[in-house]
Amino acid sequence: MNSLYDKVKKNLIWKSVFRRDYKDTVRNRAQAIFGNVFLHLHPVRVRESAVKLRFTWGMGGITLLSFIILTVTGIVLMFYYHPTVDLAFLDIKDLEYQVPYGVISRNLHRWAAHFMVIVVMIHMFRVFMTGSYKFPRQFNWGVGVILLVLTFLLSFTGYLLPWDQLGFWAITVGTNMGAATPLLGYQGPFSEYLHITPYNDIRFALLGGARVGGNALLRSYIWHCVALPLITIILMSVHFWRVRKDGGISRPQP
Amino acid sequence: MVAFPDPNLKQTRVKTIMNPFIEIITQPDNIAIVIMIFMVTFFMAWAFQQAFQNDRLKAAGMPVDGEHDQDVDTFRPLVRIELIISLVVMVFLTIWSIAVDAPLEEIANPTITPNPAKAPWYFLGLQELLVYFDPWLAGVVLPTLIVVGLIAIPYIDINPKGNGYYTFEERKYSIIIFSFGFFILWLLLIVIGVFFRGPGWLWYWPWQEWDHQRVVFEPTRDLTQLIGIESRSIPGFIIGAIVVIGYYVAGLIAPLRYWKKNNPELLAKLGMIRYYLIMFLFVTMMSVPIKMILRLVFLVKYVWITPWFNV
């Protein structure tokens, strides 16, 4: 038994992958963190109470987890989806009826999205209640607010993609508000001075047309699957980086 | 073995007449809001419970929760907890996904407008504001101010206390204002938009049946019409302008004078720019409930009518 154990572990390949053994030493514990690209987000040592669930509620981490789940399921869904008026709805129907694990992928994607919105809002509430936006974390709070907006936008752009009545009208109602933007929306105040019509206003830019149609579907798709996730990932990196650099989870100063 | 339905059984469309309330809350997308209500309530209670506990400790001269704690290794305590929470979340989401199917309605049809046509649930607070404000305010200006205001919070809140622990006593005003905005103006309006708004965006109690033919006539007026002046006339315009601008001027000046007299140090610490920013955001935020009361109680539609926009 022991010889097998040695054979597996004491060779070049194993050692090249795993830099340490599993013995519980201070050095190993530290190495577990900084030797691992994912755990490296964390400092090697943290304040004891920062580990307690009651303080952070784990909301930031849950948000990240939701985002990862959404990315994975989203990629699966993208394999089966064409962002065209003719095919979008039928593709979703096929996901439901035909594609292996299509139902569970779509359900997970939908519910994780709703869940992420809820969790992000609670995360913001927690950060406010512990005063964690105060010095030196003011900037990171601002990044967090933008990430909150991005979460809403990600969910909003995804709503249209099934091309059903629910999404279609939710997006119609949502973007109609854009038409009321002062100066830039054709129904907004002062827009007539800029010669704004339904065909050159901000809603037209959002939808790629004067009403929700094929272009809006394509734009939604690209925002939802490419542009917004990219921006979100960049800002998330900034957010996590600043958490570390601003001294980790905020705690009362002794 | 799974019991496959016998297709020879006569399949009839079973229509169960459900309680309208159960029908609404069991709509697939609305389950998320039910979950949100429970989660938000739970975490709100937990936050305030810890805040009051810390306040008691402070009052007794003792250190607050975590003030003197030691450092621990990240591996394993934190990593293990993170994994456990991840598992809990994944189990939860998997059960949710197995139990409830994502909704898919009829194919998009621009000629059939569902009544009510609702925005995604997290924007229903804004849609609810449409009852009280014109779209350019409810849909554009107010959301922009919300985002700007949120980002501005760290820079206008100069209270150094309560950094890194739950407390209420030390940050009374900021917590009250934030909670009012978060729970009442954001979450409560969402809940109202989801559960209490039916066809025609009319108010329906949970036990009421949605009625697509229902007509409700609300004789709304403009503010100046209350005192008998036509709101679309020059005097109406002037009075409206006085009311709106006066509201802002009074909201900005009155606290200034009060604090100058009673608490000049605070004002000095804030500085004038910060003071005006705080008061502008606060006064704007308070205009929402004020307008709601005007609309609901006094049936006032507009305060100020101009050729370009109405307030």
Added chain:
Amino acid sequence: MANENPHSSNYRAYLFAALSITLLALSAWVIWNDEFGLRPWKHYQKEYKSLKHDKLEKDYQQALQDFRRSGGARRLAMLEAQLAKAEEAFKQKGVHDRYVELNAQLDDLHAKMATNQKELQMTRGQFLETEYYFTKTQKPEYKKKMDELQRQIDTIDGKGKALLVKEEPIRQAIYKLTGGMTEIRAEIEAIRKSLEERKEKIANNDKAPIEIKQYLIKDTDKADRCVSCHAGIESNVQVSKKEPYTKHPLGFVYLGHHDPTKFGCTFCHRGQGRATTTIEKAHGNVKHWEEPMLKGNMTQTSCLNCHGDIKNLRGAEKIANDTELIRKYGCYSCHKIPGYEGMGDVGPELTNVGTKVNYSWAVRWLMDPKKYFSTARMPKFFFTKDQAEAIADYLFSMSGTTRHDVDYATATPNEQLVEQGKMLWSQARCNLCHMTNGKGGNHIKVYAPDLSKAGSKVNKTWLFNWIKDPNKYFPGTRMPRFRFTDQEINALVEYIVSEYQDDEAESAYTTPVQISAASIKKGKDLIQQYGCYGCHKIQGMEMVQVAPSLKSQGVTFLRSDEMREKIGTELSSIGSKPVDLLDFGKLKKSIPNDRLSYIKQKLRDPRGFRLGLRMPNFGLSEKEVNELAAVLYGFTDSNVPVRFLVPSRQELEKMAGVPGYKFTGDFAKVISDVKCTNCHTIKGIGADYAPDLSLAGSKLQESWIRSFLANPDVIRPLLQQMPKLGLTMGPKPAKITMPKFNLGVQKVEDTNRSDVDVVVNYFQQELVTPDIPKDLPVIADIVMPEQIAMGKKLYDQKGCVACHQIGADGGAVGPNLSNVGNRLRAGFIFKHLENSRKFKPDIVEPNYGFTERERIFLTNYLMTLKLTAK
């Protein structure tokens, strides 16, 4: 216990482990569910496979048994013995050695041929290369080389041919040695094959993969996966009657004409073709899917999507029958319905109604027509007595009369006239169209008023004028003008008035009462509100109120012929109208919220949904409701690909620019008088109640036409709409006879010709086809009596007697042939025997494939069948 020391590797280990196992279990469930729970078709396909296996196995065993019983087994054993013997002989030393030797020779030859072939290829390659250089450079040395190579090629080719010649004798020698065995083996193989094939079928069935099966219809968004569960639907063999394994009912009609790979399932059946996870979803019985599956006869409603002509369409008998209801009730009068434009008024003209009927009767009728006659066609508008009187006042004032009644109940009728009238009544077969006391009449094909109570409704003067010339009172009526003398008409009027009295009739206005202007105004408003002008021509209503949608544009009055919008909702696409656009009103909770339920409820109780609706109640029976709903459900704007559409004959003619047929000359006058097209179709015009006369001139003999018109008698003992192939549920066969119109008695107006002459002339000039020869080809080599005898023999051989009657013998499906020699032209019989479907696509008569000579014999025989005058 969980370890509480956060540094320990066991920290919360149990919780961690428990959660991991939970997630694993959930994942397992997800996988299982995706593999089986969401794929019920796998179960059904397996079940079908096993059922089919059983069936094939049974067939195989049966065949095996038959094989044994029929002596096939003995024959096989014998052949096998023979084979063994032959093989034994073959194995003898000399024979076998010879065989080996020959085979060696053959192999040697083949090797040589292969070498030769290779040499040839190489030389040809060289030749082609040289040719390439030559064409490029034109150098003569290449040309020389080419010639050299060509010579080589010819030599090698010659050698190869010599080798090939040698092969055949060797093969023949080998065959001589083994020939007997090969033949026996082939026979054994053939005998075994019939059984092997069955076995192979079983093996193929067992090998068939369990998979999603679907019809993808190009250019549409259809992917019909119905066959994934309904595995046997396309099969010709019934594997199991149980759903979903059964085959398609009448598959040879429906699937035969609509290849499922091109048409799929859901064009006809609706439902959700893509869904495979549950029965409810697949059949479309779920929320957010508005097209539930159509089952059974109801599916015929989909025929309307593509087929312009439903009449005589095989497999569409029910829907064809149902569409008659639209015509009967005149739905198109108030609703726009495609294909029913310009159908004419469904109700009688009311311009002079005041001179026709009693005022009390009119009021009573307006209030509830169904109460007066249960078969009344006019719907109930729920008028109060005041309203009914106002409308009657308006109508009577427009006719220039007052509130007045004439009561004949007390008068004593002239017995002699009544007797004569009664005789005329039955001679003219009034009962064919008019119902009296619940008897006679045909309410679907030919609608005529019930006359049971006519005596208390109309006055004698009007009745006299009406029978004398119906067109005069109501141009476009379907009532024919019988050629009665005035005296005869008097007798008929006397008979009708005395015989058909209404015991419940009131006569409140035997002394006339003047009509008030206010009441007229009220009546006019009511007529406008309820759109009576939709069905009746009403004086003073040339200006009609417009549809509400136009009203908002400031238009208040339009002339009726300018009015594009009808009073009711357009029904062109009611069968695909989104359910959201249907107003269920207060019944939202009490009836299922789907389209079909809405349509049915609307037909049952048109004003039940909410207040303020105007549609009257037609008092439809539940059967009629279902039938009418089936038709309406078929009016869709479904996006059927153009290639599926089968336009009606009229549409085709319109597309081709062929003008619609019009009757010309004096015949047109006869038609408008006698209304032949009420029952007969002539050149596409008219009803299908009686035989199509489009080719009558080629078909019928003149003398027969004359005598028939003078005295019509039954030709066919049974109605044409016999159940065909068990598809229809047509009316019960009844004896139908043409009425006696007394033709030939009078001259056609403005001319000097008798109407029978006009008819016969027109038949011979117009209703003929060059396809039918006037006379029969003559066979010169056989004398006539012999030909007739041969024809008779054929008649007996082919079993014609099973359907046709001659004298007292024979069946009653086809026409009685006792007098066919007097009736039909020989040319027609001759052509008809060649291909009966050519002139009548839906005929039952089989095609026997007679030769031309046989047809001549038969025709000659049939032409001898003549009844001498009684």
